[in-house]
Amino acid sequence: MDFYEPEHLKDIRNQAEAFVAEHITPEMVEEELRSGDGVSRPLLQAMGAKGWVAPMWPKEEGGAGLDPFETAAMLAVIRGAGGPTVGPGTTMLSANAIRALGSPELRDRILPDVAAGNTLICLGYTEPEGGSDVFACKTRSVRDGDEWIVSGQKMFTTFAHRADYCFLLTRSDAESRGPHGLTMFLMPMGTRGIECQLLRTMGYERTNIVFYNDVRVSDELRVGDAGQGLHVMRAALEAEQNVAPASRTTQLYDAAVTWARQTPLEDRGDTMLDDPLVRNRLARLAVDAEVAELLGIRVGFFEQLGAKPGPHAALFGPEAYVAWSKEMVDVVGPGALADWTDPEAVLAGVFEYHFRCAVASTIYGGSSEVLRSLIAEELLGLPRSRPKS
Amino acid sequence: VNLALTEEQQFVKQTFAAIFGKEASPERVRAAEPLGHDSALWKRMIETGALGVGVAEDTGGGGGGMLELALIAEEAGRRVAPIPFAEPAAAVRVLAACGATDLLREALAGDRMVSLACKPMAVEHQILAHGAIADVVVALESDRIVAIHRPRQVRPISNMGGLPIARWGELGEVQVLAGGEDSGRRFAAALDEVRVLRAAALVGLASEAIEIGAAYAREREAFGIKIGTYQAVAHPLADALVAKDGAQILVWKACWALNEGLPNAPALAAMAYVFAAETAYAAAQHSLHIHGGYGFTIECDIQLYYRRAKSWVTAFADPERELDLLADRTFGPSRKILRNALTSVTHGSE
Numbered sequence: 137m138d139f140y141e142p143e144h145l146k147d148i149r150n151q152a153e154a155f156v157a158e159h160i161t162p163e164m165v166e167e168e169l170r171s172g173d174g175v176s177r178p179l180l181q182a183m184g185a186k187g188w189v190a191p192m193w194p195k196e197e198g199g200a201g202l203d204p205f206e207t208a209a210m211l212a213v214i215r216g217a218g219g220p221t222v223g224p225g226t227t228m229l230s231a232n233a234i235r236a237l238g239s240p241e242l243r244d245r246i247l248p249d250v251a252a253g254n255t256l257i258c259l260g261y262t263e264p265e266g267g268s269d270v271f272a273c274k275t276r277s278v279r280d281g282d283e284w285i286v287s288g289q290k291m292f293t294t295f296a297h298r299a300d301y302c303f304l305l306t307r308s309d310a311e312s313r314g315p316h317g318l319t320m321f322l323m324p325m326g327t328r329g330i331e332c333q334l335l336r337t338m339g340y341e342r343t344n345i346v347f348y349n350d351v352r353v354s355d356e357l358r359v360g361d362a363g364q365g366l367h368v369m370r371a372a373l374e375a376e377q378n379v380a381p382a383s384r385t386t387q388l389y390d391a392a393v394t395w396a397r398q399t400p401l402e403d404r405g406d407t408m409l410d411d412p413l414v415r416n417r418l419a420r421l422a423v424d425a426e427v428a429e430l431l432g433i434r435v436g437f438f439e440q441l442g443a444k445p446g447p448h449a450a451l452f453g454p455e456a457y458v459a460w461s462k463e464m465v466d467v468v469g470p471g472a473l474a475d476w477t478d479p480e481a482v483l484a485g486v487f488e489y490h491f492r493c494a495v496a497s498t499i500y501g502g503s504s505e506v507l508r509s510l511i512a513e514e515l516l517g518l519p520r521s522r523p524k525s
Numbered sequence: 526v527n528l529a530l531t532e533e534q535q536f537v538k539q540t541f542a543a544i545f546g547k548e549a550s551p552e553r554v555r556a557a558e559p560l561g562h563d564s565a566l567w568k569r570m571i572e573t574g575a576l577g578v579g580v581a582e583d584t585g586g587g588g589g590g591m592l593e594l595a596l597i598a599e600e601a602g603r604r605v606a607p608i609p610f611a612e613p614a615a616a617v618r619v620l621a622a623c624g625a626t627d628l629l630r631e632a633l634a635g636d637r638m639v640s641l642a643c644k645p646m647a648v649e650h651q652i653l654a655h656g657a658i659a660d661v662v663v664a665l666e667s668d669r670i671v672a673i674h675r676p677r678q679v680r681p682i683s684n685m686g687g688l689p690i691a692r693w694g695e696l697g698e699v700q701v702l703a704g705g706e707d708s709g710r711r712f713a714a715a716l717d718e719v720r721v722l723r724a725a726a727l728v729g730l731a732s733e734a735i736e737i738g739a740a741y742a743r744e745r746e747a748f749g750i751k752i753g754t755y756q757a758v759a760h761p762l763a764d765a766l767v768a769k770d771g772a773q774i775l776v777w778k779a780c781w782a783l784n785e786g787l788p789n790a791p792a793l794a795a796m797a798y799v800f801a802a803e804t805a806y807a808a809a810q811h812s813l814h815i816h817g818g819y820g821f822t823i824e825c826d827i828q829l830y831y832r833r834a835k836s837w838v839t840a841f842a843d844p845e846r847e848l849d850l851l852a853d854r855t856f857g858p859s860r861k862i863l864r865n866a867l868t869s870v871t872h873g874s875e
Contacts, residue, residue: 137534137592138527139778205526393856401861410861415852416845422855423796423848427771434774437528448767509756511763516739518753518762 139433141205148206152213155186165218169476172342174222175256175298183214184253189224190231198251204436216387222341223295227257230303230359233372234322237360245356246301246322257322260290260304260346261369267291268503269522270305270369271315275348277306284308284321284358286351292500296344297332299325304348305369308362318365322357323348339493373502374444383432384457384490384497389425391486392418392464417467424456446515451507454497461487461494528774530596537578537593541600544569549604551826554687557607561687562658567608571635576613579718580621585633591718591780595725599773602729605833607687609655611722612641615715616663622711623670623702628661637661639672643716643841648673649696654840656691657681663702665712674698686836687829714783717794721779723841724794724801727834728776731769731801731808734830738762738812758815765808772801795851802838802847809834 159182168176183189186200191207193199202210215221231250235243249255266272275288286306296302302323309317323330329351332344360368396408396418408414431449438445464487465472476485498504512518530538548566557563570576579594580586587593594614601610613632616639620629632639640655642648642664653662656679661672674697682690703711739762742753752758779797782790809831813820820827838844852859 137530137777137781139781140526142526396856404860404864406861409856410859412849412859412862415856415859416848419848419852419855422792422851423800426793426796427768427775427800430774430778431767431771433526434528434770437526448770451763452767452771505756505760508760508763511766512753512759515766516735516742516753516759516762518739518742518759519751521754521756521759 145205145209148202148210149213151186152210155182155188156213156217156219158182160214160217160219164220168218168220169340172336172340173295173298174220174226174341175295176220176223177298179219180224180253180256182253183224184251187251188214189253190228190247190251193235193251198248204439205433208432208436223256223298224253226259226294227255229372230257230259230322233303233320233368234359236371237368239356241356242322242359255301256295256299257301257303258293258296258299258325259372260293260296260302260323262291262293264289264291267499268506270373271318271366273305273307273318275304275306276310277308277319277321277353279308279355279362280352282355283352284319284355286321286323286348286353288348290346290348292335292343293332293346294341294343296325296346297334297342301325302346303359303372305365308365312363315366317363318369319362320359320365320368321353322359323351323353324357327351327353337496339496340489341493341496383425383428383453384494385421385425385428385453385460388457388460388464388490389418389421391483391490392421392467395468395483395487414467417463421460421463424460428453428456447502447507447510450501451504451511454494454501455504457490457497458494461490465491528777530592534593534596537589538596538600540573541575541597542603544573545600545604545606549601549606549608551829554605554607554829558687559683560657560681560689561607561684562609562689563607566606567638568635570608570610571633574633575610577617577633579614579618580629580633584621584626585630586617586621590784591721592777592784594718594722595776595780598722598725599729599732599776602726603733605730605733605829609638609640609658609689611719611726612643612654613639614722615718616641618718619663619670619711619715620672620702625672625702628672628700628702632661639663641715641719642673643719649692649694652682652690652692652840655689656693657689659689662693663715665709666699668704668706668708669701670703670708670712672700672702674700684836685832686840687833688836688840690840713791717783717791719841720794720798720847721776721783723837724772724779724797725776727801727805727837728769728773730830730834730837731765731772731805734805734809734812734827734834735762735765735769737827737830738808738815741812741816752815761807761811762815765804765811768800768804769808772797772804775800792851792854795847795854798842799844799847799851802844805834806838 164176190199191202195201261270277284277286304321304323306319308319329349331347335343335345396414399408401408401411431452435445435449468487471482472487474480475488509521513520553563574587575597577586578589582588598610617632631637637660639661640659642651642662644651648664660675663672676693676695676697679691742758745752775797779793782793813827813831816827819825
């Protein structure tokens with residue numbers, strides 16, 4: 137048993153810090169706050185040049201051959217500096233599925249550009265009538281010679297307006313229901329008939345509603361076999377649930393301690409860190425942040441062994457993050473309400489930012505309810521609670 | 526980072542899982558109430574050398590560390606084994622550190638049961654965790670580590686946790702084991718070991734409480750279907766499982782930090798204690814609840830877990846106070862609290 141951070145993590149962290157100093161500018165961070173796109177093309181290409189878009193892939197494939205811990209450390213530095221990483225992070229979910237299940241031609245055509253930071257792939261699962269229930273997919277695909285014709289509507293397609301492709305789940309068998317009769321495509325986003333409609337969130341993010349109006353896509357861009365979309369999707373979904381997210385609860389804790397240390401309590405030289413109620417809350421937050429970190433480490437360790445750790449981190453981390461984003465607004469007081477554009481903002485509006493963002497984190501990586509059901513069924517042997525389709 | 530147990534550690538875990546599985550059955554746990562001590566099981570523990578696992582081999586121990594002790598504590602907790610463990614295991618390490626070789630030998634041989642007096646007050650004012658059964662308690666008094674022998678008259682306290690608690694109103698013989706600057710630090714380290722081992726036992730307790738609840742939810746039907754199908758039943762069990770696995774890895778990290786003597790070890794020990802305490806109670810509470818009225822009956826095993834989930838914590842320390850301690854250890858003392866304390870002392874003397 138050993139919790140020492142491996143020595144080589146320092147190297148990768150130093151490299152990431154040098155990278156941040158060179159490539160992440162205040163303008164880039166502000167642009168991301170204003171646009172909420174989660175994408176910066178120059179940053180993406182710079183990451184690609186280091187092999188950091190697909191950090192865990194071998195160098196021959198354009199990756200950097202990093203292990204899960206090095207990857208988490210590197211991404212934490214870039215995210216911590218305010219660099220937009222939603223684009224590459226999301227792209228890798230489908231890229232990993234393509235790498236595992238795509239045809240050799242498709243892999244050769246797509247993956248080198250993904251790793252190089254030239255290609256962004258957004259995710260087209262969710263529809264207006266199906267959120268957590270991704271298999272309620274109604275978007276139709278119909279074979280027409282060497283092509284397919286796709287029509288339907290997808291919701292919450294983040295950075296669709298900036299992406300090169302969409303990893304698009306469709307129903308190819310009109311008679312099918314639920315998880316059967318689905319086919320996955322890599323839809324070029326420049327194709328005629330695709331329309332992105334802006335959807336703003338309260339968490340400084342822009343997302344999109346995407347309409348597909350009789351859009352033609354080549355059969356060469358099918359991922360996996362026709363009718364086997366479930367299989368393809370499972371490969372990508374598991375990557376999302378098991379991914380060790382850099383704990384946002386720790387970011388919040390660090391901000392909370394910084395604030396408490398530098399904020400005067402009374403005129404006797406005390407700071408908020410001397411106040412019993414603040415200390416109590418920060419101590420509790422420290423415990424939850426530590427547990428969230430350790431569950432993340434647990435994911436990384438199991439992944440290295442090729443075992444499946446379960447979605448513990450994906451459930452506990454975001455739940456703690458939401459709870460503490462709310463609590464810290466109470467602790468900090470009215471100053472926490474001011475946003476980053478206002479000179480009154482506390483620590484550049486960090487607590488306002490976390491409060492706005494946190495609530496989405498218990499939804500998008502698989503909602504907490506879906507994750508709890510997975511744990512109940514797979515780890516506790518309880519009966520399935522959702523109707524079988 | 527390596528979260529794997531060594532082969533030897535797995536062997537320790539399996540061995541004690543087997544021992545407690547056989548010799549801490551629910552019948553034996555019930556039979557040991559209200560005193561909460563099974564002397565046959567205690568004798569078995571002494572024979573296995575479990576108590577001395579954390580003591581160096583050249584002083585008669587097993588040469589292991591905190592993790593091996595935590596694995597034993599977790600397995601004991603899983604069966605709510607009616608024997609003391611955290612305090613006696615920490616006490617023998619104090620005896621070894623103080624060079625109290627005679628008492629150490631007697632403790633490891635099972636001739637005398639040695640526990641700790643953990644509360645920050647005079648021994649005669651404490652409700653001692655093992656006061657009803659211990660022959661000696663090790664305590665910190667006036668910056669000295671002392672071994673206090675059992676007085677002639679001790680009245681066990683009838684209690685909800687099946688715990689061998691009692692006061693020692695008047696004290697027996699007091700033997701000074703160590704003095705000087707190191708004593709306070711050494712005793713504080715022992716208390717941190719107790720925190721972590723109690724946390725490990727609570728992880729085991731939580732683990733089995735979840736399994737008891739899940740087993741019931743898999744079989745019991747209501748409104749025509751298994752109750753585990755209902756998310757209001759299943760989801761809190763899933764939360765409990767995640768928290769339990771989190772508490773376990775936190776305990777392991779604290780063990781590692783104590784073994785390595787790292788500066789953040791005391792903070793991690795307090796964290797492990799607080800988190801395991803809350804996790805064990807939540808797990809036992811939900812598990813009992815989903816049994817409906819049955820969970821409330823004395824025949825149902827889950828009530829054994831529910832009562833101990835609270836009692837094992839309260840016998841040592843209020844988790845809110847442990848959070849204060851964690852804050853002190855993480856941020857340093859609060860100037861405001863110190864000043865207020867000083868003011869009340871000054872006013873008191875006027």
